[in-house]
Amino acid sequence: MDRPLSAVPPSRTPRPAAAGHGADGPAAGIRDPAAGEGTLRGLPRLHRRLPGRRDLRGGLRPRQVRREAEGVLPHAGHRTVDLRRLRQGLPVTAPRPPRPVKFFLGLVYSPLVSLWQLERDLLSRFDFIDQRSTVLEFDAFTDYYATEMGPRLYRAWWSLHRLLPPDQLAEFKLIANELEQQYVMPGGGGRGVNIDPGYLNESRLVLASCKDFAHRVYLGRGVYAEVSLVYRKDGFAPLEWTYGDYRSPEALRFFQGMRQDYRKQLKEVEHD
Structure with missing residues (x-):
């Protein structure tokens, strides 16, 4: 017959709780928060079993539980935690502005387009260009634009100098669409250039x-965004949906150099 859960075996009489291990009052090992730092010595075995040796106060280590008056507790490897908001059941992290990014313009253009004029038009609406990629034959990757733009198309990427907030991407795409309409081919043809902004x-x-x-994720105003390359240990790597031209060694080499420039600029911006 099973023993009732509330029964205590005769041979196991409960021992009085020792101070710091279940006793009531201040000696229980959990101090008054106003007195300074406290620990959870009242639950030593449970504490050892918690992942990462974390206690029950919001996942922080015992030595990091501080008095309530301190309010905000920085914790290595984590965002700043506001203990007051945590106790009130409110979000404990506030939104932060993103770090600036480096933009570029991906160009697919017809040989009938004047690059000199195209650069002037781009400079009138965007920042000045600090790097230009090797020009590739776009037809080697796809004939997607051949019907609209004709054969023998070229592919290039131009990076913009200034670092800007990433939420500029949708606005840049709309500006690019406007500029494309200035390069409609004569005789009722299609565009002479395709401009795709991006950033890294x-x-x-x-x-x-x-x-x-x-x-793709919707940004607003009819514009979507997709992550096309991710940075691994050895450089940028394509994803399942990455376009063939963005997988090319020339493109990966260009974006690797652009990333190096970005990191140098970022240090200067954040240092200021």
Whole structure:
């Protein structure tokens, strides 16, 4: 017959709780928060079993539980935690402005387009250009634009100098769409140039598009964004949906150099 849960075996009489191990009052090992730092010595075995040796006060280590008057507790490897908001059941982290990113313009253009004029038009709406990639034959990757723009198209990337907030991406895409309309081919043809803005930071490369797909996130105003390259240990790496031209050694080499420039600029900006 099973023993009732509330029964105590005769051979096991409960011992009086020792100070610091279940006793009531201040000697229980959990101090008054106003007195300074406290620990959870009242639950030593449970404390040892918690992942990462964390206690029950918001996942912080015992020596890091401080008096309530201190309010905000910085914790290595984590965002700043506001203990007052935590006790009130409110979000404990406030939104932070993103770090600036480095923008670029991806160009696919017809040989009939004047690059000199194109650069002037781009400079009138964007920042000045600090790096230019090797010019590639776009037809080697796809004939996607051949019907609209004709054969023998070229592919290039131009990086913009200033670091800007990433939320500029949607606005840049709309400006690019306006500029494309200035390069409509004569005789009722299509565009002479396709301009796709994007940006990179230390960990990823993001492209803008006006077409929706499963891997894209809506930014607003008819513009979507996708992560096309992610930075690994050895450099940028493509993803399942990355375009063939962005997988090319020339593109990866260009964006690797652009990332190095970005990191130098970022140090200067954050140092100021």
